[in-house]
Amino acid sequence: MPTTDKITDAVAEYARRLKAGDPARIAALYAEDATVEDPAGSAVRKGREAIAAFYAELDGLALTAELLTVRASGDTAAFHLRVVTTTDEFVSSIEPIDVMTFDEQGRITSMRAIWSPADVVHRRRSDQ
Amino acid sequence: MPTTDKITDAVAEYARRLKAGDPARIAALYAEDATVEDPAGSAVRKGREAIAAFYAELDGLALTAELLTVRASGDTAAFHLRVVTTTDEFVSSIEPIDVMTFDEQGRITSMRAIWSPADVVHRRRSDQ
Numbered sequence: 001m002p003t004t005d006k007i008t009d010a011v012a013e014y015a016r017r018l019k020a021g022d023p024a025r026i027a028a029l030y031a032e033d034a035t036v037e038d039p040a041g042s043a044v045r046k047g048r049e050a051i052a053a054f055y056a057e058l059d060g061l062a063l064t065a066e067l068l069t070v071r072a073s074g075d076t077a078a079f080h081l082r083v084v085t086t087t088d089e090f091v092s093s094i095e096p097i098d099v100m101t102f103d104e105q106g107r108i109t110s111m112r113a114i115w116s117p118a119d120v121v122h123r124r125r126s127d128q
Numbered sequence: 129m130p131t132t133d134k135i136t137d138a139v140a141e142y143a144r145r146l147k148a149g150d151p152a153r154i155a156a157l158y159a160e161d162a163t164v165e166d167p168a169g170s171a172v173r174k175g176r177e178a179i180a181a182f183y184a185e186l187d188g189l190a191l192t193a194e195l196l197t198v199r200a201s202g203d204t205a206a207f208h209l210r211v212v213t214t215t216d217e218f219v220s221s222i223e224p225i226d227v228m229t230f231d232e233q234g235r236i237t238s239m240r241a242i243w244s245p246a247d248v249v250h251r252r253r254s255d256q
Contacts (some may be wrong), residue, residue, distance in 0.1 A: 001169060004244050023184020041129060069197075069208055071225045071242040074169020078206060078225035078242040080197055093131040097199045097206035099227050101241075113228075114199040116132050 005104040007072040011078040011079055014100075014108070018058075018083070021081065027052035031107040038113035039096070062086040075101050075109075086125070094120045133199040134234040141208055142228075142236070146186075146193040146211070155180035157234040166241035167224070190214040196223065203229050203237075214253070222248045 002010075010029065017026045025046045028038045030036075036054055045054050068080040082095045096115035100108050130138075145154045156251075164173045164182055185192045192196040210223045224243035228236050228239065241247050 004246075039201040039204075040204040044148075069223075069225065071244070071247060073167040073242050073244050076168040076240065076242055078227060080208060080225070095197075097197065097208070097225060099206060112204065114201050114204055116199070116201050118132075119199060 001075055002102045002106050004072045007077045007100075007102050008070055010102060010108065011070050011072075011077050011100070012105045014066065014101060015065045015067050017082065018055075020101075021058060021061075021063060022050045023055035023059065026035055026055045026118045029108055030104050030111075031109045034108055038111065039113050039116065040112045053097060058085075075103075077102070091123045091125055092120060093123075129203055130230045130232055130234050132200045135199055135203075135205045135228075135230050138230060138234045138236065139198050139205050139228070141194065141202070143193045143195050143209065146183075148191060149186060149189075149191060151180045151183035151243065154183045157236055159231050159238075163238045166239065167244065168240045168242050169177060172178055186213075203231075205230070206216045219253055220248060221251075232245045 014029055017029065024089055030048055030051050034051060036051050046053055063065060064084045066082045068082055070077065070079040077100045080095060080097050082093065084091060084093045094115060095115045099112045101110045103109050142157055158176055158179050160176055162179060164179050173179055173249045189219045192212045194210045196210055198205065198207040206225060208223060210227050212220065212221045214217060222243060224241045229238045231237050
């Protein structure tokens with residue numbers, strides 16, 4: 001079982017790399033055969049290559065990621081995350097609760113993001 | 129797959145029954161062969177009887193339960209919950225993130241509570 005500190009460090013690093021936006025570096029936090037289900041209930045992506053392709057969808061978006069609440073116990077972390085993306089026209093904010101499991105080395109073995117379209121807020125930039 | 133509304137209704141009812149404190153009524157929200165792991169990483173309790181016995185540990189405690197954030201997608205809910213228990217001497221507050229899965233009928237099929245001892249705050253009542 002990874003330590004709680006190892007898990008919370010990995011979550012903080014995940015948020016940093018999500019913000020930095022390099023898909024390969026985000027995928028490198030995952031174990032080789034890890035799974036991503038975002039949102040929960042959608043198709044499961046398996047393996048680092050598929051996971052990097054998933055994060056590549058964020059490429060080119062101006063994005064911030066802020067951890068609101070992090071909890072860890074056993075091999076699991078659950079955290080409330082605020083992701084804000086900005087395009088020419090819109091500022092979109094989504095605050096999922098993500099659930100991750102970890103291996104002994106602190107690599108992510110699974111991620112499920114719990115959110116629905118009702119949890120996304122879009123604002124036109126001209127409204128700011 | 130249960131609807132998102134059915135899941136969020138079930139979570140709200142769980143918080144209400146947790147506050148009301150009747151172990152059998154809380155356990156009745158679970159499917160017959162459901163599992164509870166609280167905190168995640170501890171022994172898994174399986175089946176309604178074992179689950180009722182787990183909640184019976186709260187018997188006699190003055191307890192409030194407040195939902196802070198609820199997310200649902202697919203068959204899963206994740207929610208940030210504040211539980212405050214009061215004894216003659218202490219007020220204890222714990223704010224886990226709980227992760228639940230549900231069956232088609234909206235019964236809980238699994239619950240994992242993500243929290244560690246560091247997330248519990250005890251205050252002497254005389255300090256209030």
